[in-house]
Amino acid sequence: MNRVRRVTVAADETEIRLDRWFRRHFPGLGHGRLEKLLRTGQVRVDGKRAKSGTRLAGGQVVRVPPLPAENPERATPRPQPRSRPQPTARDVAALRDSVLFMDDSVIAIDKPSGLAVQGGSGQRRHLDAMLDALRFDRAERPRLVHRLDKDTSGVLLLARNAGAAAKLGAALRARKARKVYWALVVGVPRPRRGRIDSSLAKRPGRGGERVAADERAGKRAVTFYRVIEAAGQRAAWLALMPVTGRTHQLRVHAALLGTPILGDGKYGGKAAFLAELKAARRLHLHARAIALPHPRGGEFRVVAPLPEHMLESWRFFGFDPEDGGDPFAMVGQGMNKGFGL
Secondary structure (H helix, E strand, O other): OOOOEEEEOOHHHOOOEHHHHHHHHOOOOOHHHHHHHHHOOOOEEOOEEOOOOOEOOOOOEEEEOOOOOOOOOOOOOOOOOOOOOOOOHHHHHHHHHOEEEEOOOEEEEEEOOOOEOOOOOOOOOEHHHHHHHHOOOOOOOOEEOOOOOOOOEEEEEEEOOHHHHHHHHHHHHOOOOEEEEEEEEEOOOOOOEEEEEOOEEEEOOOOOOEEEEOOOOOEOOEEEEEEEEEEOOOEEEEEEEEOOOOOOHHHHHHHHOOOOEOOOHHHHHHHHOOOOOHHHHOOOEEEEEEEEEOOOOOEEEEEOOOOHHHHHHHHHHOOOHHHHOOHHHHOOOOHHHHOOO
């Protein structure tokens, strides 16, 4: 290839990382070479500089500079993609029962704890492989527009067409979404409401991807929090509102307060468990609600009920989910005012 090309991202490539997009379309381009092209600004997305981890949206345009020609006799044959595992009848029924909201543009589901959103190493059962179950009357397969950790439950959004995917993705990137999470933490934060502003950086490790506070090399991460109710000094029910959307942000920020999320041994170690609770081995973090501009105008709001393992812990401590109030009261007049700050 000896000329600059501008390639439009396909609708079904929404949320793919830029480096993976290049591996899919230009398998002969090595990662080191791609990084150099990114550093020098020769590869751009919608005219702007990008990084290898930039997530694309359908309709965006990638600038591809002249690349070394591949020798077709030496080029390694592109591996055929593995077929998606077909969802079982039980999976289909469970996914359809999990729908919280649906219209022509958007589907919101209540993702269960323990279900990965996308596949990874050795991960064959994941939501992305089951999305055909949520086509309903549509020819198009729904598209993921954001993610939750495997062990986090709650509201997850899907777009029903390419246009909706692009608009939802743009709103999320512009931080126009307002999200409220509920968590049960070990201990009670001091003060009982506030703002955590601590930059986070990813760290490789044997146990998989980890995130740590790093004010020099990390990316800024901001979370508002408020104690809704406490059980003495043993545990607290928190409402959390992330301003940014860093990997494992709420889990790390809760641990930085000295009150790790119950069941989060990755960031809280032994301090994240309570022996008297049967459900304590499972992560107690739930995407309770989201408010977001609708692709067709206006705003839509979705709330997800607590999963059973968290309800069990609420009952143990005598918490009533109804006492959490309207989560959207926290997002109506700005984050700091909504959290009483």
